[in-house]
Amino acid sequence: MEQEDSTTTRARMAAAASGAVMAISAGITAYGIVDSSTPAAVGGGLAGLVAAVMMALAKSRAWAINTDAERRHLADARREAENEQTRYVALTVAAAAEHRRCLRDLEGDRAQLKAQTQAAAAAMEQRFEDQREQLIIESMETGIQLYLAGLLNAPEQTPGDVVPFRTRQRGERATAHPADQVPQAARDREVGRP
Template sequence: MAAAVAGAAMTFSAGVVAYGIADSNITAATGGGLVALAAAAMMSLAKMRAWTVDTSAERRQLAEALRQAQNEETRYVAAQGAQAEEHRRRLRDLEGDRARFEQHLIAAKAALEEQFEANREALIVESMELGIRLYRAGLLKAPAEAAEAKILRLPGQQPTRERAAGHPADEVTQPVREREVRHP
């Protein structure tokens, strides 16, 4: 609007200057020139105002940036939802695997226990048969009399009583007796 008014003022001032020159009227020519200067200043101010106040380009850039941010947020939320769903799926898979593994362990344990029981019975039968054969062969009879063990003394070693005779603990405790050891 201001530019249109300034354009009209420029046209008017050009007419006044032309009239002043044609009529040799210096006052009209000078007045027309000043009006032309005022119109040029008004046009410059209108253009500067448009440069400083007009934010339509910036608003378009802002709107585009907001659209991009909204799109990015939508993608982020969608990716976050997909990740959460993937996590839930993995947890379900793990629970299923755990249940299958537990069933497998129970079955394997039952099979091992069954095999152990079968082997145990066979081992019991085999050991009983072996014991009966050894008994019938006379290899399981105890010896008639037990042999007495002899204490072997190393050369240069004193008997235990003689070494401990001067020990102060002999006054408090009873002396240790040698006992005979019998071996079957």
């Protein structure tokens, strides 16, 4: 900022000096015209021209070097970038906090579901055990009742007769294979042929 002030001050001083030189040159030119002195009129005109060029150069230098607008734009852009970065960091922190909260909720839900599942499994196991004992008791009672009623007497078998075979009579021939047997209707047809 200090450099800008010195540059602006120098440009203003140069413009003021050029304005003074232009005023003096205008006076010399006017004197040369009134006195009919060509060298004075031309010299005053040239001095005015040089002063005008000096003023234009000073103004163009000040315009080229003056970066106030660019610095303001840069400062605004920096502030906006810092605000954007602050918002981004805040959103990142908020997203991380939300993620941690979701993880905690999921862990809580998982633990609750695990406890519920274990409780349901224990209840089903207990119900199964209770029913199994009841079924065993009922089947034992039914077995005892059948035994007392005499319905559970096992047939007496000799130890060697696991599968009883049919005994053949003497002279009885073994039956033919079922594929070798001819149906009765077919035999009757064969007998009736000439």
